[in-house]
Amino acid sequence: MMTMTTMTFAHVGLALCVLVTLAQAAPPNATSPSPIGRHVPNCELQKQRCYQLIGSYCPSCDMNGNFDAMQCSGSTGRCWCVDVITGVMIPDTQTELGPPHFDCSNMYFCPDGWTLFKKRCFIFISTPKKWSEAEVYCQFDGGNLASIHSYEENHFVMALTRGDGHEFPETWIGGFDAVVTGLWMWSDGSKFYYENWQDYTSPSSSQDCLRMNYGIELKWYQDSCSDLHPFVCAKII
Known part of the structure; x- marks a missing residue:
């Protein structure tokens, strides 16, 4: 006969399995990804592509392959803050010359x-x-x-x-x-x-x-x- 303790563990295990299954499922009636989601999320991948185009801007990446919070263009001298996952520029952060006067690592963007x-x-x-x-x-x-x-x-x-x-x-x-x-x-x-x-x-x-x-x-x-x-x-x- 199944003991109360065994039944409790079985209940917990079943609930966790349900949650894991939900986490792996595709969302019903999901909408199309937002525009930010269409950008390549891997900085290293974008960097490899830009090397094929002479004179193009190449992003700087951190050790995890994400974008550095501050990006600069060597050809223009301009710098700006970006979302570190997508590389999308955070609005109103671009400077004409030199690095921004604010800390890009503390900029948050939705x-x-x-x-x-x-x-x-x-x-x-x-x-x-x-x-x-x-x-x-x-x-x-x-x-x-x-x-x-x-x-x-x-x-x-x-x-x-x-x-x-x-x-x-x-x-x-x-x-x-x-x-x-x-x-x-x-x-x-x-x-x-x-x-x-x-x-x-x-x-x-x-x-x-x-x-x-x-x-x-x-x-x-x-x-x-x-x-x-x-x-x-x-x-x-």
Whole structure:
């Protein structure tokens, strides 16, 4: 007969397998990549190509093959800051002559449609999806469903979800307790230490996913993961 301990480990293992499967899946109804995603992400690859063109600008790369935060052109003397992954120039950073007067390593840049908040990029997706579908959609764009770690961050994410009529739709964020009922985690692996619950007293084994903007006070509440809601993605720069 299977013991309670064995059943617990089996449950945890099954939940983890589900999460891994979701992480490897392709996002349903995924949109086309943003313009920034069409750039070759490997600095070394671009460097090899530019050597074939006499007089062309060749990027400088770090030891990991990413772009150096500051790029300069030897032929023009101009320098500018770039996204170290894509090499895309950060707007309003190019100087006419010599290096920028600011520290490019502290410049943060989000792709089109995303909004910067404390070194993370966020985006609200208004198309309703199941929690698992929303998580995979976010992973496809290099992130996860948003984790929230402070009152200020919660207020910022709420503002992203606000519609033209100043309504706040119930929205998926990255919390779940599918591994152990009542033990809430964030899908991006960060610690779950800030909470904004609406009368959370008894966890439900059938409501394992976290939504925000619930009720008049726009709090957090557990919900069935199969329900359809818009969602917020977040990713570290």
